[in-house]
Amino acid sequence: MRVAVLGVGLIGGSVGLAARERCGATVTGYDTFPEALATAVHTGALDAAAPSLAGAVADAEAVFVAVPVAQLPNTVAQALAGARADCVITDVGSTKRAIVAAHDDPRFVGGHPLAGAETSGVRHARADLFEGATWYLTPTQRTSGVLYERLHRLLRGLGARPAAIDADTHDRILAAVSHLPHVLANVLVAQAAQVLAAGEERLPATGPSFRDATRVAGAPSRIWRDIYMSNRDALVGQLDGAIDRLRGVREALAAADAEGIVA
Amino acid sequence: MRVAVLGVGLIGGSVGLAARERCGATVTGYDTFPEALATAVHTGALDAAAPSLAGAVADAEAVFVAVPVAQLPNTVAQALAGARADCVITDVGSTKRAIVAAHDDPRFVGGHPLAGAETSGVRHARADLFEGATWYLTPTQRTSGVLYERLHRLLRGLGARPAAIDADTHDRILAAVSHLPHVLANVLVAQAAQVLAAGEERLPATGPSFRDATRVAGAPSRIWRDIYMSNRDALVGQLDGAIDRLRGVREALAAADAEGIVA
Numbered sequence: 001m002r003v004a005v006l007g008v009g010l011i012g013g014s015v016g017l018a019a020r021e022r023c024g025a026t027v028t029g030y031d032t033f034p035e036a037l038a039t040a041v042h043t044g045a046l047d048a049a050a051p052s053l054a055g056a057v058a059d060a061e062a063v064f065v066a067v068p069v070a071q072l073p074n075t076v077a078q079a080l081a082g083a084r085a086d087c088v089i090t091d092v093g094s095t096k097r098a099i100v101a102a103h104d105d106p107r108f109v110g111g112h113p114l115a116g117a118e119t120s121g122v123r124h125a126r127a128d129l130f131e132g133a134t135w136y137l138t139p140t141q142r143t144s145g146v147l148y149e150r151l152h153r154l155l156r157g158l159g160a161r162p163a164a165i166d167a168d169t170h171d172r173i174l175a176a177v178s179h180l181p182h183v184l185a186n187v188l189v190a191q192a193a194q195v196l197a198a199g200e201e202r203l204p205a206t207g208p209s210f211r212d213a214t215r216v217a218g219a220p221s222r223i224w225r226d227i228y229m230s231n232r233d234a235l236v237g238q239l240d241g242a243i244d245r246l247r248g249v250r251e252a253l254a255a256a257d258a259e260g261i262v263a
Numbered sequence: 264m265r266v267a268v269l270g271v272g273l274i275g276g277s278v279g280l281a282a283r284e285r286c287g288a289t290v291t292g293y294d295t296f297p298e299a300l301a302t303a304v305h306t307g308a309l310d311a312a313a314p315s316l317a318g319a320v321a322d323a324e325a326v327f328v329a330v331p332v333a334q335l336p337n338t339v340a341q342a343l344a345g346a347r348a349d350c351v352i353t354d355v356g357s358t359k360r361a362i363v364a365a366h367d368d369p370r371f372v373g374g375h376p377l378a379g380a381e382t383s384g385v386r387h388a389r390a391d392l393f394e395g396a397t398w399y400l401t402p403t404q405r406t407s408g409v410l411y412e413r414l415h416r417l418l419r420g421l422g423a424r425p426a427a428i429d430a431d432t433h434d435r436i437l438a439a440v441s442h443l444p445h446v447l448a449n450v451l452v453a454q455a456a457q458v459l460a461a462g463e464e465r466l467p468a469t470g471p472s473f474r475d476a477t478r479v480a481g482a483p484s485r486i487w488r489d490i491y492m493s494n495r496d497a498l499v500g501q502l503d504g505a506i507d508r509l510r511g512v513r514e515a516l517a518a519a520d521a522e523g524i525v526a
Contacts, residue, residue, distance in 0.1 A: 116472075176451075176458040181476040184447045187508045188439075191501055195439040209379075212475035213444040221525045228524055232516055238454055239513040243506055245450045250502040253495055261491055262484045 001025040001154065004060035006053060006075055008040040010116065011092050012066030013125030015158065016045035021127045023157040030056035040122045054082040057089075062154055065091040069226040073102050080105050088147035094174065095230040096138050096167040109151055110138035110167060112174075113160060120220055128159065135160035138167045175234035180242060182224055183235075185217035264288040264417065267323035269316060269338055271303040273379065274355050275329030276388030278421065279308035284390045286420040293319035303385045317345040320352075325417055328354040332489040336365050343368050351410035357437065358493040359401050359430040372414055373401035373430060375437075376423060383483055391422065398423035401430045438497035443505060445487055446498075448480035 003025045005012045012029070019025040021044075029046040030053045031037045037049040050056035057063050057079050067075045072093050079089050080103065090111040093099055100110045115133040135155050139148050155162040165173075192210070228235055252260030266288045268275045275292070282288040284307075292309040293316045294300045300312040313319035320326050320342050330338045335356050342352050343366065353374040356362055363373045378396040398418050402411050418425040428436075455473070491498055515523030 173458055176455045177473045180454060181451055181473060183509065183512055184451065185476065187505050187512075188444055188447065190508060191443060191504050192439045194504070195436055195501075209479050210440045210444060212478055213448065215475055216472050225521055225524045228516055229519065229521060232519070236513055236516055239509055239516070241454050241457070242450050243509050243513070245453060246446070246502055246506050246509070249446055249450075250499055250506070253491055253499055253502070256492065256495070258488055258492060261488045 002059055002061050003027045003154075004050075004056045004063045004079075005029040005046065006056060006063065006065045006079060007031055007067035007071075008036050008045060008122045008125075009066060010120050010122065010124050011113065011129075012064060013040055013043070013045040013122035014115075014127065014129035015064050015066065015092075016040060017043075017125055017127040018130060018158040019154070020044065020047065022159065023154065025154075028056050028060065036122050040125075043122065043125070045122055045125050053078050057082045057087070058084075060084070060087055062151060063087060063089040065089065068223055069093045069095065069230050072099050076103055076108065080108060083107065086147070088144075088151045090137070090151055093230070094178065094227045096136070096170045098230055100138050100140065100167040104140070104142055106142050106144040107147055109143055109148055111151075111155075112136045112170065114178075115160075120223070130155075131159040133160050135162045136165050136170055137162050138170060139164055171231050172234050175231055175238045179228060179231060179235045180238040182216050182219070183228075183239065184242070185214045188214050189217045265322055265324050266290045266417075267313075267319045267326045267342075268292040268309065269319060269326065269328045269342060270294055270330035270334075271299050271308060271385045271388075272329060273383050273385065273387050274376065274392075275327060276303055276306070276308040276385035277378075277390065277392035278327050278329065278355075279303060280306075280388055280390040281393060281421040282417070283307065283310065285422065286417065288417075291319050291323065299385050303388075306385065306388070308385055308388055316341050320345045320350070322347070323350055325414060326350060326352040328352065331486055332356045332358065332493050335362050339366055339371065343371060346370065349410070351407075351414045353400070353414055356493075357441065357490045359399070359433045361493055363401050363403065363430040367403070367405055369405050369407040370410055372406055372411055374414075374418075375399040375433065377441075378423075383486070393418075394422040396423050398425045399428050399433055400425050401433060402427055434494050434497050438494055438501045442491060442494055442498045443501040445479050445482070446491075446502065447505070448477045451477050452480045 003019045005016050008029045008031045016027045019027050027046050028048050028050050029040055030050045040046045041049050063079050065075050072091055089107050090109045096110045113130055113135040115129050152162045266282045268279050271292045271294045279290045282290050289310050291311050291313050292303055293313045303309045304312050326342050328338050335354055352370050353372050359373045376393055376398040378392050415425050
């Protein structure tokens with residue numbers, strides 16, 4: 001299988017490593033940062049670096065678009081324009097409605113692996129990043145069944161568990177289980193920093209629970225800003241829900257309503 | 264060293280195991296639940312079960328009060344009444360102002376190990392639970408220096424890192440790094456449950472970040488209700504701060520203010 005990866009960061013690089021090591025695929029990559037491309041070839045995430053996006057996709061049977069969310073629409077459009085008629089093209093963006101609505105092409109299947117890390121960059125790529133991970137796919141009525149099946153098989157080869165879902169449901173669920181948790185992790189860090197700055201104490205050895213609760217707050221802000229922006233309505237709804245619940249706890253606590261707190 | 268443990272749950276049981284295995288102490292315990300006491304003797308957390316609280320503390324050189332927060336004031340008072348004049352008495356409660364203000368005795372030193380788990384009960388006790396963990400102590404002007412030093416040495420023997428702090432600062436920091444995170448973990452679970460109940464989807468394999476962010480939501484509600492109640496003012500302040508920050512994110516998002524979201 002000839003695979004192209006557009007954007008060789010943590011996810012693109014891990015797709016390359018896994019496709020080469022686990023599926024025996026030949027992987028060609030393209031990235032607007034020449035350093036990332038060179039590192040990807042050096043670390044074995046790519047067989048070859050292409051001089052252009054068109055060059056990377058021209059001969060591919062499967063294309064993974066792994067650029068930041070804000071660049072997805074344009075990059076997927078270029079990939080569709082340059083790829084063969086029998087090539088399947090997917091993305092790995094964290095939200096799915098916008099990109100799926102924008103590309104009504106039988107060759108395009110939206111995707112989203114529930115894998116990642118608070119690190120970024122191809123240097124942190126791993127061939128086992130997708131092992132056991134849910135990888136959502138958003139086929140539509142127009143999607144080619146043959147190409148969908150090829151992508152599904154390839155993802156299983158990467159170690160992932162592909163699961164079909166419609167784009168609306170995907171974005172609504174992810175707002176609750178990924179985007180809201182990321183906002184709350186940042187709120188926790190900001191609140192703790194404020195308390196510690198107000199006193200003479202250093203951050204205590206807070207133990208694993210605070211570290212776990214705030215781990216994702218270390219992820220790059222600009223990547224998350226774009227994810228939030230691409231899922232605004234669902235995330236605003238989640239924030240409203242969270243604010244209501246916190247107000248409820250606050251009122252129960254202020255009123256010393258013990259059973260209200262338990263509830 | 265003769266040690267008494269009052270309340271043999273996860274923390275009390277782990278104190279017993281660690282004191283016996285790592286310090287060679289003789290540990291006597293008491294609990295109002297006979298089953299917990301029997302299990303503690305059976306699993307090696309105690310050398311012996313005492314028939315009463317007074318019997319457990321009568322001959323002890325150090326007493327750990329490890330009962331739920333709501334029962335602390337009464338149990339510490341009974342321990343002070345029954346213990347020798349040269350016995351150090353400490354508790355392991357998650358908040359410190361109330362208990363420290365209530366017991367102005369040179370033998371009492373408030374304490375709080377930053378260790379625990381989402382499990383509870385002596386069956387989950389471990390001799391290494393305190394390994395490397397900060398163990399806060401709240402000595403006051405009246406605290407006996409000799410007894411404080413004995414407790415400090417004993418805690419180091421358990422593997423912990425004792426650190427002195429005043430009770431006000433302790434409660435303010437813990438509201439930010441422990442009690443607020445626990446509220447938010449429960450909010451996340453409630454929000455996710457609502458989204459999933461509204462659709463036909465099952466909880467997806469959400470990956471480690473959601474699991475980590477919500478792990479503490481599994482801890483017993485009644486124990487946490489009492490912790491919240493004993494730190495009401497500080498936690499209300501933290502909740503107000505968190506609500507303000509969430510409102511700020513919500514407004515930035517609703518206004519598509521990309522730089523506001525990054526900030």
